[in-house]
Amino acid sequence: MADRDNVQSVTRALLLLETLAEDGAGWRLTDLARSTGLSRSTAHRLLTTLQDRRFVQYDANRALWSIGGKAFSVGAAFGQRQALIAPALPHLRTLRDLTRETANFGVVDDGAIVVMAQVESREIVRAIARTGGRANLAFSAMGKAVLSAYSDEQVETALGVNGAVGSARHDTAGRAALNQAIATARAQGYAVDNQEGAKGLTCVASPVRNASGDVVGAISVSCLAARMSDDRLPGVGAQVARIAEQFSAELGTGAGIQSARTPGRQRSSGGPAARR
Numbered sequence: 001m002a003d004r005d006n007v008q009s010v011t012r013a014l015l016l017l018e019t020l021a022e023d024g025a026g027w028r029l030t031d032l033a034r035s036t037g038l039s040r041s042t043a044h045r046l047l048t049t050l051q052d053r054r055f056v057q058y059d060a061n062r063a064l065w066s067i068g069g070k071a072f073s074v075g076a077a078f079g080q081r082q083a084l085i086a087p088a089l090p091h092l093r094t095l096r097d098l099t100r101e102t103a104n105f106g107v108v109d110d111g112a113i114v115v116m117a118q119v120e121s122r123e124i125v126r127a128i129a130r131t132g133g134r135a136n137l138a139f140s141a142m143g144k145a146v147l148s149a150y151s152d153e154q155v156e157t158a159l160g161v162n163g164a165v166g167s168a169r170h171d172t173a174g175r176a177a178l179n180q181a182i183a184t185a186r187a188q189g190y191a192v193d194n195q196e197g198a199k200g201l202t203c204v205a206s207p208v209r210n211a212s213g214d215v216v217g218a219i220s221v222s223c224l225a226a227r228m229s230d231d232r233l234p235g236v237g238a239q240v241a242r243i244a245e246q247f248s249a250e251l252g253t254g255a256g257i258q259s260a261r262t263p264g265r266q267r268s269s270g271g272p273a274a275r276r
Helices: 001-020 030-034 042-051 069-082 085-099 141-148 153-158 170-190 233-251
Strands: 056-057 065-067 102-109 114-118 135-136 192-196 202-208 217-222
Touching: 001 030, 001 042, 001 056, 001 065, 030 202, 030 233, 042 056, 065 192, 065 217, 085 102, 085 114, 085 217, 085 233, 102 202, 114 141, 135 141, 141 170, 141 192, 141 202, 141 217, 153 217, 170 192, 170 233, 202 233
Parallel strands: none
Antiparallel strands: 056 065, 102 114, 102 217, 114 135, 192 202, 202 217
């Protein structure tokens, strides 16, 4: 019974951290308890424990809880292990300057795309995705770009991870549309999310590969749908594909960088398998 209670406490503490991460402005205890479904007393007890370990912090003047420095340090280890953020940034800046839109880099993690790095557009009104945020493989441009670089068998495996397709859109018509989107992305070198992930936003993405040809993630630009006309889309797509190719070529000199969990592919026995 004690072990089960301990596991439940860990689950609840992680739920609090995940909820706190959704809004960097901070949460009041009452709102946090309501959002997580925990009682105020349970939430407060867990928060104070997390505060002691610096995973959360409390602003007494505003009575707000927020993510602490230790949580950032632990989360940053994910990006460090990927060893991809630093080399991605120059390419993202170039893409931002070429398109005047926000440029992003994401990797695959358990059936989703995780945004690892971003260079914001200089436009007054711009699209911004939260670093560390997750997007569905099937309904995001970066996800579809990654899927387009997989074999058909690997696509099936990837879409089966943690219900990657998910939602009510996982029907015959929806799957047929996804298959067509993947085929189109393979043919033109880039994938498009036209307001599938968020209303009013369009994203264009291309896959990034390492020296072995394995997919490590995707590069994209995101912008207001009103700024991505049908006439503009092919040009932006070509720019995204070119920058993704340049980034892939750079990674080609670093054979030690492994794929972002390419489905159905066995890892080399020459080193430890890093969880990604």
